[in-house]
Every structure is written in structure tokens, then in C-alpha cells.
Amino acid sequence: MTSQSLRIATRKSPLALWQAEHIRHRLQQLHPQLRVELVPMSTRGDKILDTPLAKVGGKGLFVKELETALLEGRADLAVHSMKDVPVDFPDGLGLTVICAGEDPRDAFVSPRFASLDELPQGAVVGTSSLRRQCQLRARRPDLQVRDLRGNVNTRLAKLDAGEYDAILLAAAGLQRLGMAERIRQALPVETSLPANGQGVLAIECRLADRQTLALLAPLDDADSRDRVLAERAMNRALQGGCQVPIGAHAVLAGEQLWLRGLVGSPDGSQLLQDEIRGPRQQAEALGETLARRLLEAGADRILAQVYGDR
């Protein structure tokens, strides 16, 4: 038997490389004979650094080049942060693995202040996420929210250079990069509802590639899959990409799934929240029902405004 090998398409940011290395490591533990190599590449999202993401438009800013590599056979799998993956896939590709979820929370990072509540009136907070902005502004209308682009390391450097009093980032990203000590406060999901799939890694590959599918299968996590199914179904029904003021977070209690959803205006003046519980087998239907309720409560107007503005 010839020795098998797998090529992992990955972005070149430190976080993306860490994630790809992590999956490589897990695959090699599972299959000691397997050769696994990384194929690093740049995506459009990595190149456009000066514009707020919501204004760049176009879904899948960070995944298209990786998908092209899969379709052209230059790589066998792509490792993604679940929350950056668009809801639709090119023909022949799909998310075949949803890994176990890690910390889903947003993190408050600041050299001077220990928590959001300690920030003085008018403090400057950096985040380019409309979801984080709207929840922050709803809670603290006095704060000045400023755009903050770039990979995790770039954002921390801007904070350290004194451009902001504090910034908000995904806790999982900092933890993966070994910078958990920079988290001053992990924001409870009640105050900062995460993006769908936050803290979850997912693997995309060619659906017809049975050999790769079989090698990857042990990495799939059924709980994480059901939670992500519900969260993404809600997002899809709201027609939201990842650069929208939408939060979605599901938890499991045995066979019951509890999904919370949020749609807000970026200025924080409008914030709709709702939740739903039901059997996990109906994860997608729960997500769709919650989306419908949010739309009926006015989410359609809020989102139309956001899309119209860009």
C-alpha cells in the first residue's frame, strides 16, 4: 500500500496557521502513517486591510481562494474558523467535519482597565464587528467605537500602540495563539452574544473524496454539529453573512437545544433578542423558526438598513 498524504489549504495569518497545524497534529495522532502538509495562501480578505469588512461586501472573503485550491486539486482539505465560512458552498464542496467547540465568548482586552464596566465615560474601544459594536453601544452609549482591522496580532499591536483604550476579540483566537493572559474579561454570552460558530473549527473538502472523508471522520463532533446547524440555519434564514450585526448561540442540555438569537443596528439603538428551545434533532428548524420570529419583530428593517448603507 502506498503511503497516503493530505494537503491542508490555509490562510497565512498566525491564527489560521495555528488552526491548520492543530488539525495536522490531530490527524497525525489518529493516523501515524499519514503524511500531512500545509499549503499556505493569501485570500482577498487578507489583502484588503483598510476598509471595514462590512463595506467590502462579498461573502466568503476569507475562503474563496482556499475553495479554488480544493476544486483544482491543489489541496485536499481546508481548515476554517466556522464563523468565517459562508452558508453556501461551491458544487462538490462541503463542510464534512465540525470540530468540538471551544470558548465561544468575546474577550475584553485592555492594558489599563480590567472590565467593560471599568471603562471611563467616552473611552475608545476598537472592533470592526457590527455584532460586537451594536451590543457594546446598546450597553454603553457613551463609548467611542472605532474600526479595528487586521489579524489578531495586528489588532493587539494597535491596542498596545495606544490607539484604543480597549478592544474586543474572540476569546478562542487569543487562547489558540497562547495569549489567553491578555483577556481581562471574557464577556458572558448574555452581554455579548457570539457570532454563529464562534470558537468552532470546521473542515471543508471535496464531497466525492471518500478517502479524505474517512480520514477526517473521527474529528467530527455531534454536539458541536447540532449547535452549529441551529446557529447557521438562523443566520441563513436572516440572509446574513458573517459581517452583519447578528448573534446566534446554541447550547445543549442532553437532547434539548437552546438557541439564542440577536439582531441589532450597529449604533445600538435597536436590539432584538429572542430564544427558542426544542429537540436537538430539529436543530435547523429551530434556527429557522427563531429567524422568522426575529424578522416579524423587525429584524428585516434593521438588516435592510445595514445592507443599504454599504
Ligand SMILES: NCc1[nH]cc(CCC(=O)O)c1CC(=O)O
Ligand atoms: N473574524 C476573524 C476571526 N475568525 C475567527 C476568529 C477567532 C476564532 C474563532 O471564533 O473560532 C477571529 C478573530 C476574532 O473574531 O477576534
